[in-house]
Amino acid sequence: MRFLHFADAHIDMANYGRLDPATGLPLRILDFLKALDEIVETAVTEKVDLVIFAGDAYKDRNPQPTYQREWEKRIMRLSQAGIPTLLLVGNHDVGRAASRAHTLEEFRTLQVPHVFVADRIQLWTAAQLGLPVQILAIPWVSRSVLMTRDETVGLSLSDIDSTIHDLISQQVQRLLDQTDPALPLIITAHASVDGATYGSERMVMLGHEVILSQSLLRDPRVDYVALGHIHKHQDLNPKQHPPIVYPGSIERIDFGEAKERKGFVLGELERGRADWRFVPLNTRRFFDYRIDTPDQEGFMSDIVRQLPDPDAVAGAICRLQLVYPIEWEPQLDEAAILRHFEQAFSFQLQKHRVSEKRARLGDTVAVEQLAPLELLERYWLSIEVGEEETAVLQSMAQEIFAQLENAE
Numbered sequence: 346m347r348f349l350h351f352a353d354a355h356i357d358m359a360n361y362g363r364l365d366p367a368t369g370l371p372l373r374i375l376d377f378l379k380a381l382d383e384i385v386e387t388a389v390t391e392k393v394d395l396v397i398f399a400g401d402a403y404k405d406r407n408p409q410p411t412y413q414r415e416w417e418k419r420i421m422r423l424s425q426a427g428i429p430t431l432l433l434v435g436n437h438d439v440g441r442a443a444s445r446a447h448t449l450e451e452f453r454t455l456q457v458p459h460v461f462v463a464d465r466i467q468l469w470t471a472a473q474l475g476l477p478v479q480i481l482a483i484p485w486v487s488r489s490v491l492m493t494r495d496e497t498v499g500l501s502l503s504d505i506d507s508t509i510h511d512l513i514s515q516q517v518q519r520l521l522d523q524t525d526p527a528l529p530l531i532i533t534a535h536a537s538v539d540g541a542t543y544g545s546e547r548m549v550m551l552g553h554e555v556i557l558s559q560s561l562l563r564d565p566r567v568d569y570v571a572l573g574h575i576h577k578h579q580d581l582n583p584k585q586h587p588p589i590v591y592p593g594s595i596e597r598i599d600f601g602e603a604k605e606r607k608g609f610v611l612g613e614l615e616r617g618r619a620d621w622r623f624v625p626l627n628t629r630r631f632f633d634y635r636i637d638t639p640d641q642e643g644f645m646s647d648i649v650r651q652l653p654d655p656d657a658v659a660g661a662i663c664r665l666q667l668v669y670p671i672e673w674e675p676q677l678d679e680a681a682i683l684r685h686f687e688q689a690f691s692f693q694l695q696k697h698r699v700s701e702k703r704a705r706l707g708d709t710v711a712v713e714q715l716a717p718l719e720l721l722e723r724y725w726l727s728i729e730v731g732e733e734e735t736a737v738l739q740s741m742a743q744e745i746f747a748q749l750e751n752a753e
């Protein structure tokens with residue numbers, strides 16, 4: 346049984362670049378669609394028996410009809426090729442209220458042949474899939490689906506998380522007991538799994554989520570774990586059985602993913618054995634430069650010397666972060682910098698002007714490691730808000746963060 350596994354398409358994440366005059370679509374979205382085309386094309390030409398999409402089709406639950414059309418065209422191609430395709434629902438596909446439709450629901454509503462929509466914890470049997478394989482699906486489960494508001498009263502956030510984890514794991518165990526031991530079994534989940542590495546920008550994200558434990562997935566009955574949610578490609582059980590794989594997102598969402606490889610997984614499965622490989626996609630390049638300027642004397646020449654050749658960044662998404670004391674501002678020649686990035690797909694110049702006060706506090710802390718509240722405190726400091734006012738703002742922010750967590 347040959348399969349293709351991909352996740353986190355997020356096809357309408359157009360964070361950079363201009364519109365394509367021919368289609369009117371943001372050029373950046375064409376990158377995502379090109380990646381999706383490559384995936385679908387591979388599934389069709391390689392004649393895989395099964396495609397698993399492990400969640401997050403769009404950036405949120407309200408995609409524009411144009412983007413829906415583009416996604417649907419490509420899923421329809423799989424359907425028309427007769428390839429069983431399981432679409433797992435991710436957190437970006439669902440709203441907060443369980444009664445509302447999610448973004449993948451129409452495939453079920455319209456009964457698209459060979460397309461299976463997995464929006465609850467469920468075992469898909471070989472008979473249902475029309476294939477000698479079974480799939481245990483764990484979509485993104487929001488707290489409100491598993492616990493009523495009354496059940497959460499008086500519980501701390503971590504209590505709620507562990508209760509939810511228990512509920513999920515009970516359901517999963519029950520379904521594992523119903524599996525056919527003669528057939529290969531895939532678990533697909535849209536979730537964070539303990540031991541996974543995030544891309545650096547994810548670390549700053551607000552809010553809690555339930556972390557699935559690896560022990561739940563490392564069951565001897567399981568032959569492959571097809572994950573989605575974390576955008577960095579990784580195998581959490583390297584060289585062991587079963588592989589527990591995040592294929593990662595299909596394109597880079599932001600500079601936090603600048604250095605990550607992007608692609609999908611092709612694999613072959615039988616009971617007790619899974620062979621898989623990561624297939625890299627030919628994605629747009631991201632270049633993230635950071636230049637610290639040591640002395641005022643050669644400020645601009647220092648910068649220019651460290652800039653890339655215009656040819657080297659042609660077509661790439663670029664960011665330049667400059668760190669320099671605020672007093673040197675008049676010496677900055679932005680036009681000279683821009684000339685180096687004229688051929689780039691997009692270019693952002695971020696100026697970190699260090700005031701003396703901030704320099705004294707040290708600028709060496711890794712921002713990724715700070716909590717939101719600490720980041721905010723640094724921000725107040727950087728725009729020179731007074732101590733007293735900072736204290737008030739911080740306590741208000743703390744309240745808002747707490748409310749957000751409770752609302753989740």
Ligand SMILES: [Mn+2]
Nearest residue numbers: 401435436574
């Ligand atoms: Mn997700």
